Amino acid sequence: MKNRRIRIISDETIDFVPGLEENDLALANVHLFLNGKEVIFSREKFYKMINDRKNSFNTSQANPEDFIKVMKKFPDDDLIVLTVTSKLSGTYNSALVAKGSVKNRGRIEVVDSLSLSAGLGILALRAKELISEGKIFDEIINELNIFKHKIRIFLVLKTLDYLVAGGRVNRAIGFVAKIVNLKPVLEIRDGNLVVAGKMLLFDNLVRGFYDFTEKRAKSDKIFVLNNSMKDECSELKKLFESKGLEVMELGSLNPALGVHAGPECLAAGWISE
Template sequence: MRKIALITDSASDISTEDLNKHNIKLLPFKIIFSDKEYDDRLEITPEFLYDALPNEIPTTSLPSIERITNTLREAVAEGCTHAIIITLSSELSGTYNSIRLACENVNDITTFVYDSKTLSMAEGVLVLETAKLIEEGKSFNEIIDIIPTLTSKIDIFFTIDTLEYLKKGGRIGKVAGTIGEVLNLKPVITVGDDGIYHTYCKARGKKQALSKLVEILKSYLAKDKCRIWIMSGNGLEQAQSLFETIKNLENVEECHLGGTIGPALGVHTGPGLFGFIVEKVD
């Protein structure tokens, strides 16, 4: 009998509860401080990271080839004949390529490595939808055909409190960062089909950014029923406001509050992030 393992990296921001509920195996990034390094989500919480950021901005590193290989071998030991591995965008990290290389080390399991072309719970929703397909008893081949069709139904939009962390991480030029801070412009960011960050629009201050996010979401709800996940990176107050504004709108199938941007992504976005993931429902 065929048994399918489901694996993802910690940038998917899936809660520990959902990981355990759906038996999803996690490949943690390393969060590296000057005096210690941690396995993302397993040894360090988002709260710890955001408290530490004023004193030190850590670096991150990919799940090691050894860790990936051991996770696959663990799946084999559990009787899995196949593994589906979903990663954050290959344009934002080398994780996808590392996992593909590691899969070559384990011959007794058939693997499918999928580049989600996104991150955070946009990646996480794709993983959770895949978990449902496995639980429904769909075959490996059926599932890997369905996964790419799900990607086009899931989008992410968020804003950040400061451009400092994106600048320090080399994500934007210094001039762009300076202009944004002087004018209090806050970009509303999305991840395009190409798997990279795009500025969707700009807002002056948090209140206008919140209004822009609501407008964007309403444009989805005007056309489709949607599931929504409200995310926060130490910006819970704004996330709560967003949730209260949209939870009862027409065509909102589900609205979840409480998703937290984990350390692997929080290092690059800093505190104060809030936004949403939207999934169109057939």
């Protein structure tokens, strides 16, 4: 029997990393709304418009029909579906419903990334590498379920208002941060967005964020990304490089996540050894 081709499917909360190209995977739509109307914006236009607080953005997760539409394109292939963390979105459940609904001849396995953004991109890149190495389907799934726990992401936001509004950060934390002008360092931990335990004065944001993350980084390769904080991100990159670390600068969060993080964000992450 001829081996089936293995394909990767994900959703539009993914951010691409070096080595991962758009034609390496197929994406289920995440729906972006401006003042109640569904829109499709470039990152540049989105971040320009979100700075105007008169614009009300929200998102709707990829639904089962979005995944079914993508899965049906590959009826004879084995499909690995990588979703944004189930702790912050119902996308994983949508993919499971879709899996049970399609009548593809190939196998379908849904993997909860327990991550988002570049973390999801890194997991997809690992899936691509394993496919290229000739690993069989079950080996790839097992490896991904181990590998996903090695991905670490920390971030700090200029304002927590967007996360509070979306119910992803406690209002009390947001209130304290605003009153005393302190910013908690947040972490994606086991799929949840949690306060990592240290507050930073915004005036010393880059140095403080670097000090916090550098001593925790158990890798010689770091990735950094930002929303509308290019100068700060470049400064952060230089600080990591001064320690002899290899740094990938990845750009901004996609709009599906930018709605919740807000217009100004700085993040760093790595794959733990």
